[in-house]
Amino acid sequence: MTVRSAWLLPLTQTREDTRLTPVGTYAPESEMRTRDGVIAGGNPFAATSAGAMSLQIGVGRAQVQGTDAQGAYPVAVDAPVTLNFADGEAQFARVDSIALRVYDQLFDQAGQNLAAVEIIRGTGSATPTAPSMPSACLRLWDVTVPAGASAGVGGIPWSSALGDRRRFTSTYGGIIPRGYGLAFNGAYDGQYRDNGAGLERWDATAGAWEAYPATPTRPISTKQVTPAPLTTTGAFVDFTAAAWPRITFTVPSSGAVFVSVGGQVSNRSTAASTAWMTWRATGAYTEAHGALNGLSAQAGRVIGTRRVYRDGLTPGGQVTLIPGWNISSNAGTDVFVQDGQLTVEFVQ
Structure with a gap:
């Protein structure tokens, strides 16, 4: 036969x-x-x-x-x-x-x-x-x-x-080998297939094949181009996009990211004078400039980085981060917000 x-x-x-x-x-x-x-x-x-x-x-x-x-x-x-x-x-x-x-x-x-x-x-x-x-x-x-x-x-x-x-x-439970045509949905959550370059796992919630293990997403970062102009005091102010470019990113499937802001801040005008380097978020997630995400100095100078964790964001949503600054007074010396860097790290 x-x-x-x-x-x-x-x-x-x-x-x-x-x-x-x-x-x-x-x-x-x-x-x-x-x-x-x-x-x-x-x-x-x-x-x-x-x-x-x-x-x-x-x-x-x-x-x-x-x-x-x-x-x-x-x-x-x-x-x-x-x-x-x-x-x-x-x-x-x-x-x-x-x-x-x-x-x-x-x-x-x-x-x-x-x-x-x-x-x-x-x-x-x-x-x-x-x-x-x-x-x-x-x-x-x-x-x-x-x-x-x-x-x-x-x-x-x-x-x-x-x-x-x-x-x-x-x-059942095996890895489907590579063959003609990859345009098919998985049958159940957690199914695996070989796409010819690596493994993929079917995510039933997302309705998509996802790389397995997940492909690490590189951090996104922007650098401050010019120091804060110091023309406004006592309030948080957005940097212009030319002075410090914004970051727009897509929220990963985990709904979580780390955001870091770092640089030099200084204000020695008085014993109570402060300087802030911050960011705010707009879009699918919103957060204002402030103490929860800023780097600050009072009556002195600080060089450092503030790294915060944010979760509960909507996966797939678009979020824009806008750097900002705040100077309480600028009558003295060593008043600046400069050399900043803003970074987003994706949690898989």
């Missing part, structure tokens, strides 16, 4: 069938559906030219999902299968698909119970597309058949005609 499937009538499933077909492979796609796909290992269902209009499909194993009522069929191809393509259309190219197909007379009108490797023929068109798959079919390859192609005129250019459409599956 070349193509085997478990759980088909009549009840002639052999022990060999059971051993060869991937009965234990089960990656959920919904409450009642299994993710169909190729079982990784070597180069399953490899496509090799077998002639001008012929293609050989190698051995491999897979799960083929039918309707919800049918369930998924474990399939094994234990010997290469050669397929012969019909000649090209007279005017336009077409795209044929090679698929694993399961016939089950309890659910279809074919009147037979078997699994097969088949060509699903496409339609000639100025812009040909691959044909839709019948139920209980798993697409493996697309083949572009040029207009007028035949064995007598060179056949199909296999080096450029093949499109690999093998997608992979795994067992």
Whole structure:
């Protein structure tokens, strides 16, 4: 036997069938559906030219999902299968698909119970597309058949005609290997897949695949360009964007960040004179200039950094931080707010 499937009538499933077909492979796609796909290992269902209009499909194993009522069929191809393509259309190219197909007379009108490797023929068109798959079919390859192609005129250019459409599956809790197409949602929170460059974990709350472990986000920082002008006293004042650029950032999924402000502040006008270097937040999160986030000096000079933690922010929200200053009096010497740096660190 070349193509085997478990759980088909009549009840002639052999022990060999059971051993060869991937009965234990089960990656959920919904409450009642299994993710169909190729079982990784070597180069399953490899496509090799077998002639001008012929293609050989190698051995491999897979799960083929039918309707919800049918369930998924474990399939094994234990010997290469050669397929012969019909000649090209007279005017336009077409795209044929090679698929694993399961016939089950309890659910279809074919009147037979078997699994097969088949060509699903496409339609000639100025812009040909691959044909839709019948139920209980798993697409493996697309083949572009040029207009007028035949064995007598060179056949199909296999080096450029093949499109690999093998997608992979795994067992429940396993990592889905990289395969054709990454545009699919996860089936459950915490599912993993290999995107070809690293692992991703499905976050059901966010409805997105996220790098795992999370890719560290570099801190964002701006530096003060010019000192505070000291033209206003006794109140908090925003630096202009030219004097000290603002920071706009997207709140990470944790909803938490560290914000640091540092530099030199000094005011020795009187024993009670103060100088402040601060920031305020606007946008998806708001916070005013003040003692909760500022760096200050009274009747003296301070060089330092103030680092504060902020959580409970809305993930995905846009927040802008605006540096500020406050001078209580500026009649004396050593009155300045300068050399500032504002930094946002993202908590993953």
